[in-house]
Amino acid sequence: MVEKNPTLQLVLGLVFGLAFGFLLQKGGVAKYHVLVGMLLLRDFTVMKVMLSAILVGMVGIYALRHWGLVKLQVKPTRYAANIIGGLIFGVGFALAAYCPGTGAAALGQGNMDAIAVMVGMIAGSYLFAEASGWVARKLNPIGERGELTWPQLLHLSNPPVIIGFACAIVGALVVLWKFTG
Amino acid sequence: MKRSLFSLAALIALAITSGAHAADLGGSNDPELSGPAWSPYLVGALIGVLSWLTFLFSNKPLGASTAYARVAGMLGKLIAPRHTGSLKYFQDNKPKVDWEVMLVGGVILGAMIAAWTGDELMARWVPPMWAQRFGSSLWLRLVVALIGGALMAIGARLAGGCTSGHGISGAFQLSVGSWVALICFFIGGVLTAMIMFHT
Numbered sequence: 001m002v003e004k005n006p007t008l009q010l011v012l013g014l015v016f017g018l019a020f021g022f023l024l025q026k027g028g029v030a031k032y033h034v035l036v037g038m039l040l041l042r043d044f045t046v047m048k049v050m051l052s053a054i055l056v057g058m059v060g061i062y063a064l065r066h067w068g069l070v071k072l073q074v075k076p077t078r079y080a081a082n083i084i085g086g087l088i089f090g091v092g093f094a095l096a097a098y099c100p101g102t103g104a105a106a107l108g109q110g111n112m113d114a115i116a117v118m119v120g121m122i123a124g125s126y127l128f129a130e131a132s133g134w135v136a137r138k139l140n141p142i143g144e145r146g147e148l149t150w151p152q153l154l155h156l157s158n159p160p161v162i163i164g165f166a167c168a169i170v171g172a173l174v175v176l177w178k179f180t181g
Numbered sequence: 182m183k184r185s186l187f188s189l190a191a192l193i194a195l196a197i198t199s200g201a202h203a204a205d206l207g208g209s210n211d212p213e214l215s216g217p218a219w220s221p222y223l224v225g226a227l228i229g230v231l232s233w234l235t236f237l238f239s240n241k242p243l244g245a246s247t248a249y250a251r252v253a254g255m256l257g258k259l260i261a262p263r264h265t266g267s268l269k270y271f272q273d274n275k276p277k278v279d280w281e282v283m284l285v286g287g288v289i290l291g292a293m294i295a296a297w298t299g300d301e302l303m304a305r306w307v308p309p310m311w312a313q314r315f316g317s318s319l320w321l322r323l324v325v326a327l328i329g330g331a332l333m334a335i336g337a338r339l340a341g342g343c344t345s346g347h348g349i350s351g352a353f354q355l356s357v358g359s360w361v362a363l364i365c366f367f368i369g370g371v372l373t374a375m376i377m378f379h380t
Contacts, residue, residue: 017287027224028217052225057353077358085339090369092332108292120330
């Protein structure tokens with residue numbers, strides 16, 4: 001079903017972006033106080049959106065894959081780069097409050113300070129590119145495991161792991177719903 | 182009699198709507214202070230469904246951060262074409278308008294439409310919650326936002342993705358690295374926010 005025409009792919013990107021931005025704004029996750037509220041563990045809107053998306057996405061994508069309709073797009077697991085990059089991202093996330101996707105949505109709804117975040121992201125991307133040769137040679141190989149999924153790591157087939165994750169996420173959502181609505 | 186009843190009803194209606202309006206002005210309808218317009222559980226589920234569609238029709242996961250790197254590469258090509266072309270990242274990831282750049286452009290427009298339909302469209306440079314803690318200086322907010330953006334981009338490129346690429350798309354594919362990155366996003370974010378807003 002994948003459309004091969006490159007121009008049509010660009011149009012699809014725009015259409016999917018429109019839907020994604022619409023949903024992010026309606027979900028309240030383009031708002032400064034909702035995003036910072038998550039990091040201060042006072043507002044769990046972001047966690048509700050993310051866990052619901054992970055649950056529905058996981059069940060659907062693994063079902064579509066089972067029927068041969070989609071291919072997984074797993075990014076390589078590199079423990080050192082994932083951990084160091086993840087922590088640096090987190091520090092930036094708290095300073096900026098908007099992350100790369102929600103920053104674009106924040107700009108759309110009129111949080112003009114998101115412009116500074118986006119300019120910073122463009123500059124930061126270039127700075128990273130300056131060091132990308134060194135990162136690829138020195139950092140990425142530390143704990144490099146390639147495309148690695150939980151079922152592979154645990155030496156289990158997909159269904160029990162999917163059922164386990166689904167139960168854990170549903171449990172977490174029920175707890176969130178009970179205590180925070 | 183009929184007429185006076187009608188005017189009474191109109192008066193009551195006016196009182197109710199103006200009362201509601203006064204409450205709005207009181208701040209409860211301030212988009213910067215109100216919660217989500219739709220149920221966050223529903224929005225999350227719909228983002229999950231949207232992911233099925235991007236996999237089905239574009240063979241791609243939702244992800245935002247690489248779009249900024251593509252734009253950085255395009256600007257670099259304009260300013261310093263030789264140097265930009267010599268950098269490994271831009272050799273592996275050609276600077277061009279691609280699916281992700283269009284996606285992020287769409288996110289801006291989509292959020293604008295959503296805010297407009299929900300009467301939440303505004304133009305504000307300093308978020309009230311920030312101003313309450315750090316004052317209303319525009320420059321302080323912009324400098325911190327800029328540094329935050331730069332750190333996020335460096336972190337996302339190191340880790341291989343951001344809150345959407347790793348946090349949602351990678352996590353639901355059960356990628357181990359994505360879960361590690363997602364947990365680190367929140368460890369770094371929660372610690373920094375706690376320090377920033379500690380009073």
